[in-house]
Amino acid sequence: MKVLHVINSLDIGGAQTLLTDSLPRFVEKKVESEVFVLKKSSEGNFEEILKSKGINIIYSQVEQIYSPLQILELKRLIQQNSYDIVHSHTFPSQYWVSLLKNLIKKPPVFITTEHNTSNRRREKKVFKYLDKFIYRNYRHIVCISEGTLSELITWVSDVKPKSSVIENGIDLKKLTVASPLNPKDIIPNYQDGDKIIVMVARLTEQKDHKTVIQAASKLPRNMHIVFVGGGEKYSEYEAMIKQNNLESQVHLLGPRKDVPNIIKAADLFVLSSHFEGFGLVVVEAMASGIPVIGSDVTGLTDVVSGAGKLFQQGDSQELANIIIELVNHPEMCTAMIEAGYKKSSLYSIERFVDEHMKLYQSLL
Known part of the structure; x- marks a missing residue:
């Protein structure tokens, strides 16, 4: 064939x-x-x-x-x-x-x-x-x-x-054997005890990075947002980050070849899309042992439900509240990690x- x-x-x-x-x-x-x-x-x-x-x-x-x-x-x-x-x-x-x-x-x-x-x-x-x-x-x-x-x-x-x-x-083996990057190699101003929230997605209108940037302004300064990916919205989001004085908290890494290693270094993973067919990268985060948060949209909801947290699409305050809740309640993260491993094994x-x-x- x-x-x-x-x-x-x-x-x-x-x-x-x-x-x-x-x-x-x-x-x-x-x-x-x-x-x-x-x-x-x-x-x-x-x-x-x-x-x-x-x-x-x-x-x-x-x-x-x-x-x-x-x-x-x-x-x-x-x-x-x-x-x-x-x-x-x-x-x-x-x-x-x-x-x-x-x-x-x-x-x-x-x-x-x-x-x-x-x-x-x-x-x-x-x-x-x-x-x-x-x-x-x-x-x-x-x-x-x-x-x-x-x-x-x-x-x-x-x-x-x-x-x-x-x-x-997804290639489950590739993700489970990946080793986490040193957080200081991802975020230059990282301090011990800081938290890393990663989003891997092209910088396009569909993925709605704006909501995550808006959520960052509502988070404590020791919670870092890391965007991995390139795209036509890079300059616009870079300007938005500067305009809101978030340069020390929101980080644009651009396209990377070590995505599994970056995901493994995260405390939380988020995908905030306006629409999504499936959300493959969310399953990759689950298989990597990272708690996931996703927007409540068709396609993505099916993957996240029962193994992660959902927020109303475009609601930056709800997203910020969920991030803070999970950071403050590690036992919730532990349960989500276990559920995520089980769900990712289906794919x-x-x-x-x-x-x-x-x-x-x-x-x-």
Whole structure:
């Protein structure tokens, strides 16, 4: 079996983490796996990891990911290779793969993964009709959570018969063996007894770092917020931190290659997204033995419930109150850590790969 995965980039993100952790395991199961990337990565080390595992990465020669010329690049690649399955991830990769169907005489099986419960297209009715057409060209649609499936069906009801849920998976071993960084290597002004609250997410509107920055202004000065990740909002959030005189308390680390080690050094982990398909990084924090706090939004709620604390999305005061409560009650953290370990064990990368193998085989 030969599978081509198509994705926008290999920058830090949930879909990219899944590919990096799963593709070497597909290869072990005799699935020849390649990745077509629309844009060369500018952060993280996913490319390096995949290449070290023998995964072939093909970069588009078209500079703009939103250019329809990407379709011609993909067409040439598919015609030159005997792929059994082409599996797309994220927009606009989903569009370009779908539009290929009528341009190839004998196309491979096209499937796509829906990685989020919402996106900007769903704010405009015209995209409802476009998405309906795009999804029609796929044999199967994988959703990463029940919430993702529910929201997709609400948007385009026609997809229900050919959609299924395969929940995300993580490399549990990689996280459990990671050693924590020295806190002073993360925060220059760290003092013994200080607390570290980490959030790993791209600096985008979706992830709502603003609420966490606002919560920081309500916390004691010995509680540090650490943001890991790059993105288009970096300068805006940097200015917001300075404007609120939080430079000694809120720290922007940018993209990092040692994310598991940073998470292991944290006292708490938070994810404050406006919307989330699953929240893979929350499961990674649970597997690392860190208590988690998440915004009460579809997708993320399913993962955090029963193993962490939820706050109303956008409510910085409630978030600050939860952080203070957990810092002051270590017995609550101990219970959350135990529950988190149990819950994270349900999301192994091995299960994720096995369920995809069954799907691939059923479609051929």
